[in-house]
Amino acid sequence: DGGITQSPKYLFRKEGQNVTLSCEQNLNHDAMYWYRQDPGQGLRLIYYSQIVNDFQKGDIAEGYSVSREKKESFPLTVTSAQKNPTAFYLCASSTSGTGYYYGYTFGSGTRLTVV
Amino acid sequence: GENVEQHPSTLSVQEGDSAVIKCTYSDSASNYFPWYKQELGKGPQLIIDIRSNVGEKKDQRIAVTLNKTAKHFSLHITETQPEDSAVYFCAAPNNAGNMLTFGGGTRLMVKP
Numbered sequence: 001d002g003g004i005t006q007s008p009k010y011l012f013r014k015e016g017q018n019v020t021l022s023c024e025q026n027l028n029h030d031a032m033y034w035y036r037q038d039p040g041q042g043l044r045l046i047y048y049s050q051i052v053n054d055f056q057k058g059d060i061a062e063g064y065s066v067s068r069e070k071k072e073s074f075p076l077t078v079t080s081a082q083k084n085p086t087a088f089y090l091c092a093s094s095t096s097g098t099g100y101y102y103g104y105t106f107g108s109g110t111r112l113t114v115v
Numbered sequence: 116g117e118n119v120e121q122h123p124s125t126l127s128v129q130e131g132d133s134a135v136i137k138c139t140y141s142d143s144a145s146n147y148f149p150w151y152k153q154e155l156g157k158g159p160q161l162i163i164d165i166r167s168n169v170g171e172k173k174d175q176r177i178a179v180t181l182n183k184t185a186k187h188f189s190l191h192i193t194e195t196q197p198e199d200s201a202v203y204f205c206a207a208p209n210n211a212g213n214m215l216t217f218g219g220g221t222r223l224m225v226k227p
Contacts, residue, residue: 006158033214042219043159043204050213090158094214101147101208104215106158 002027006091006107012115013078013085021076021110023091032074033104035090036060043090049074078112086114117142117209121218128195129226136221138205139187148188149215150179151204159204163190195225 004025013019023032034046045058049068063082068074074093078085088111092104118141128134140148146167151159165172165179165188172179178191192199202222206215 031214040222043217048214092158101212103147103149103151103161103164103206104159106151106160108158109156111156 004091004093004105004107006089006110008110009108011110011112013112014115016080018077018079019112021078021089021091021112023074023076023107024072025074025093025105026072027093027105028071029093029095029105030071031094032068033092033094034058034064034066034074034076035092037088037090037109039088046076046089084114085112087112117145117207117216119205119207119216119218121205121221123221124219125222125224127224127226130195130197132195134192134195134199134223134225136190136203136205136223137187138189138207138218139185140207140216141186142207142210143183143186144210144212145207147208148179148181149206150190151206153202153204153220155201192223195223197225197227199223200225 007022031050033048035043044060046064047066049055052071055068065077088109090109091107094104095102121138149164152162153159163177163179165181176193181188202220204220205218
């Protein structure tokens with residue numbers, strides 16, 4: 001079955017550490033996205049990529065970095081510069097659109113906690 | 116850019132009643148409007164969507180209506196059940212049409 005997989009489901013980070021969240025999709029989607037969700041809050045865009053080897057900052061990119069070396073993969077690194085990283089992180093993918101648009105497919109999320 | 120506002124932020128209904136969530140958007144060129152359901156600790160899932168060439172779409176107990184003139188669209192859930200309890204998000208494409216802008220979410224609670 002096609003889908004989008006995030007790992008790990010739970011992640012604990014010590015102060016000053018960088019951690020990387022994995023996102024893999026086998027839907028042949030061109031576009032991929034990372035969102036941050038705080039308790040009881042909506043979705044805030046961190047980074048997005050419309051095509052391999054290209055990505056753009058979203059609304060809250062500071063303290064995060066990404067890469068898009070393969071169409072299937074869009075890992076997110078939470079760096080030590082991110083002062084409040086405890087949150088639920090969601091990855092999504094979609095067919096890149098002009099004209100006829102399709103919805104996103106979301107992963108099941110990674111819950112990151114600073115210890 | 117596109118601005119999507121969603122109301123109410125929380126909604127509590129009795130089991131069997133109907134629930135309505137409304138979203139407004141700013142870009143009159145937007146042509147695609149999805150709704151997502153997010154259960155606790157999970158990622159959002161697409162439950163229904165509508166394109167601008169129709170005014171209403173139904174799927175069993177769920178329906179979405181679109182008013183292009185007023186630039187708003189609504190999610191209607193009839194005969195609500197406890198398993199409908201979740202956070203619901205609406206969305207609309209941004210100006211460039213290459214990504215979605217999400218509403219702030221509605222927490223729906225269905226009381227048995």
